[in-house]
Amino acid sequence: MKNHRNHYRIMPSAQLLACQPIPVVRIALIGLGNRGMKTLERYQYIKNAEICCLVDIDKQRLDAANAKLTATGRPLARAMQGAEAWKEACQLADIDLVYICTEWRWHTVIAVEAMNCGKHVAVEVPAATSVAECWQLVETAERTRRHLFMTENCxxxxxxxxxxxxxxxxxxxxxxxxxxxxxxxxxxxxxxxxxxxxxxxxxxxxxxxxxxxxxxxxxxxxxxxxxxxxxxxxxxxxxxxxxxxxxxxxxxxxxxxxxxxxxxxxxxxxxxxxxxxxxxxxxxxxxxxxxxxxxxxxxxxxxxxxxxxxxxxxxxxxxxxxxxxxxQPAALLWQEGHALGVPNEMNYAMDARLIYCLNNGLPLDMDVYDAAEWxxxxxxxxxxxxxxxxxxxxxxxxxxx
Structure with a gap:
């Protein structure tokens, strides 16, 4: 690949990317530490989305996550354990969105694999740890025409x-x-x-x-x-x-x-x-x-x-x-989350807005260029x-x- 300082875009821009509407977004949640478990808990309030797959290296975390799903009236998710289980999850045909809540060093590698497998991606912050990784995210999103949404709740x-x-x-x-x-x-x-x-x-x-x-x-x-x-x-x-x-x-x-x-x-x-x-x-x-x-x-x-x-x-x-x-719609969602008693309203507004845009085939509030620039x-x-x-x-x- 040529040096990025002196080569021009080959693929069409992913700015304002709109994809086919997804009536119910099926989610693979990768990483069940603090952020992953909070995300799982939050999705009990969000409509038109289902957590269908859970991935972690720790069986106890997988069991605890599925227990939380059933305690809130949601069906058990497929549990996948192991250091390489995230790769298998990215390949599942019945997943629309891969939601990454691992440590920083894994964010880009999992996001790139997920987009290459045809999945949209939501990834915790930061989406990348180097300029080279940022370029990887941009070029993969442009080529695959998949969304890369960094979950910047602030x-x-x-x-x-x-x-x-x-x-x-x-x-x-x-x-x-x-x-x-x-x-x-x-x-x-x-x-x-x-x-x-x-x-x-x-x-x-x-x-x-x-x-x-x-x-x-x-x-x-x-x-x-x-x-x-x-x-x-x-x-x-x-x-x-x-x-x-x-x-x-x-x-x-x-x-x-x-x-x-x-x-x-x-x-x-x-x-x-x-x-x-x-x-x-x-x-x-x-x-x-x-x-x-x-x-x-x-x-x-x-x-x-x-x-x-x-x-x-x-x-x-x-x-x-x-x-x-x-x-604005996101501010109204914040207020909705507050009325529902969600523990963190800005996280709720972020995810509810993400799912709404995917449900309706709209461009996302934040795209791969935001993830790379920040x-x-x-x-x-x-x-x-x-x-x-x-x-x-x-x-x-x-x-x-």
């Missing part, structure tokens, strides 16, 4: 959806700067809805500390990318990244306080600041900051809405004012940080050049 945060609608109505004027973050002290007791098992805490903390960049950028960049309309109006072109040295606690593998900060420039001149910190005792924070010429909003640490004229609104007042913009920041922030904060170019995955 795009379905109600405040983010309201901010998006506010922007679409022009209330920000010209947006000049945005900020996003994943600041989450994983080793501490978790806030409601943010629980991590001991296993996940260990591998995620160690992965982030050893990486040296931001291996988990999609929570921060996803809502910003949608706000700035990277599909049509703008795109990221370059970044610089620096990482704190950190400090050792215990043995030499336990690096704490290693924080990455990245600054991104877009084609239209918007600046973006992203930050990752999972090892210091800072309160949970995703920033969700938007600066425009006519208005400013920020969700964390205190919800704030400030217009060019008038007093700032904070806390409950800001949230009440933002409710006027909860009008996930590639993992390698690129690392590359810049290693080079002392030198600028790094961000590929244009839609143009193959």
């Amino acid at each position: 795009c379905y945060d109600l405040f983010a959806l309201e901010t998006l609608e506010m922007a679409r109505q022009g209330h920000f004027g010209h947006i000049t700067h945005c900020e996003g973050a994943y600041i989450h002290h994983i080793k501490s007791p978790q806030p409601t809805g943010c629980y991590h098992s001991d296993t996940q805490r260990n591998w995620m903390v160690h992965s982030c500390a050893a990486h040296g960049g931001n291996p988990y950028p999609t929570h921060a960049i996803g809502p910003i990318a949608q706000l700035l309309d990277f599909h049509h109006a703008d795109r990221m072109v370059s970044l610089v990244s620096v990482t704190a040295k950190g400090a050792f606690e215990g043995d030499e593998t336990d690096v704490m306080g290693r924080i990455n900060t990245a600054l991104i420039q877009t084609r239209n001149g918007v600046s973006i600041m992203l930050q990752l910190d999972v090892t210091t005792p800072r309160p949970y924070n995703r920033l969700q900051t938007v600066c425009g010429t006519k208005a400013f909003v920020q969700k964390y640490p205190l919800p704030t809405l400030q217009r060019a004229e008038g007093e700032p609104l904070t806390g409950a007042e800001a949230l009440d004012a933002m409710q006027h913009y909860a009008t 996930s590639c920041l993992a390698e690129l922030t690392q590359k810049s940080a290693i080079q002392g904060g030198m600028p790094v170019e961000i590929p244009d995955f839609r143009n193959h050049k």
Whole structure:
């Protein structure tokens, strides 16, 4: 294959890809750790979708997952155990969607196999861990004409959806700067809805500390990318990244306080600041900051809405004012999930919207290009940080050049 810097698209674009409607989406769920089990539980509320196949290396997890299905009145799923069972699941004729909830290193390899087997894919974040893997996802989705949906739930945060609608109505004027973050002290007791098992805490903390960049950028960049309309109006072109040295606690593998900060420039001149910190005792924070010429909003640490004229609104007042913009389908699904008592409304809105689009043969809210653009920041922030904060170019995955 030619170098991506100097070759052009061969396959048609997968942007706005629409496939045949699937009246009932049959799902193979691969990986039954914390995220996989939460997904299985959530799908008891989602119509026109069935979990038909479960895959894991641990028989106890498979048994526990099937017990949850039957406890909620759903039929037993086919249980497939073993390190290679995911390959067999991808080949099943009675599966429409492969839903991947494994560790990061398996995301791309399973997603590529599933698309090659004619299956649509939903994959946990990040969808890929390197630029090369991002290109694999793009080229496979274009060739197979299958959907690749990265399950970035922060795009379905109600405040983010309201901010998006506010922007679409022009209330920000010209947006000049945005900020996003994943600041989450994983080793501490978790806030409601943010629980991590001991296993996940260990591998995620160690992965982030050893990486040296931001291996988990999609929570921060996803809502910003949608706000700035990277599909049509703008795109990221370059970044610089620096990482704190950190400090050792215990043995030499336990690096704490290693924080990455990245600054991104877009084609239209918007600046973006992203930050990752999972090892210091800072309160949970995703920033969700938007600066425009006519208005400013920020969700964390205190919800704030400030217009060019008038007093700032904070806390409950800001949230009440933002409710006027909860009008898009995904925001209505968030409210539906809240009314149903679903534990995490933004996860519910994400999956309910995904299934609705598949049921009706519609383009998805997020596509393979989003997955590639957001996930590639993992390698690129690392590359810049290693080079002392030198600028790094961000590929244009839609143009193959």
